[in-house]
Amino acid sequence: MPEDAPETAKVRTDDLDVIRKELLRIGVRFARWHAARRIPAGADDSTIMKAYRSHIDHVSAEGGSQVVDIARMTSAPTDxxxxxxxxxxxxxxxxxxxxxxxxxxxxxxxxxxxxLHAAGHVHAMLCTGGDLLCVPSRTAHWFDAGARPSYTAIRFFQEDNGCAARFLPDSIADRFPTLDDLLATT
Ligand SMILES: [Fe+2]
Known part of the structure; x- marks a missing residue:
């Protein structure tokens, strides 16, 4: 989506080759992994780490990651x-x-x-189970798992404090469709 035209999707695709090509234009790498076995939704950290150990070791070595953890976002009960x-x-x-x-x-x-906000466009990259995304440092971005999130991810950090977010005072995120908005127009 052009940064000044949030309603206009220039490319909308689930073709992995097209996705990889579009993301590479802004230096983002995307890959799809397969676990040795299927991970249940409620799996604990050690089960997840064990299932993806060889992949985790590979990514850590490649990117110099010192810290690997697991983040979860799930729906809170509605008040x-x-x-x-x-x-x-x-x-x-x-x-x-x-x-x-x-x-x-x-x-x-x-x-x-x-x-991902880069090169005058916003690339809304929907990642699901099995997807690996590597975004260069200092790339402006935001993230949405929807109003009823179900999201578990392995995070790789080069430094303990590397994950600190630097918020932009002129954020354009509010002008763009949320994940639920995007899914509603599929
Ligand atoms: Fe972030």
Whole structure:
């Protein structure tokens, strides 16, 4: 989507070759992994780490990752008194920001959309279980797993404090469709 025309999708595709090519234009790498066995939605950290150990070791060595952890986003029970209340955790990631180190995520189960703002466009990259995304440091982006998130991902960090988000005061994220908006128009 052009940064000044959020409603205009220039390319919308699930063709992996096209996705890889488009992302490479902005220096982003994308790959799809296969686990040795299927990971259940409620799997604990050690089960996930064990299932993907060889992949994790490979990515860590390639990117110089010192820290690997697992992030989860799941639906919080709705407060019956405040049904419209948004999850503050979701709102935080919905603001445009960047990091001083590469953003490397592997989605284990569920789905999340990375909005990558580079070269005058916003690339909304929907990642689902098995997808690895490597985004260069200082690339402006935001993230949405939807109003009812189901997202578990392995995160790779080069430094302990590398994940600190630097928020942009002129974030354009509000002007763009959320993940739920995008899925509703599929
Ligand atoms: Fe981020």
């Amino acid at each position: 019956p008194d405040r049904p419209q209340q948004r999850d503050p955790g979701r709102d935080k990631f919905l603001t445009e920001h960047f990091h001083d180190e590469d953003l490397v995520r592997f989605v284990v189960v569920g789905a999340g959309c990375f909005y």
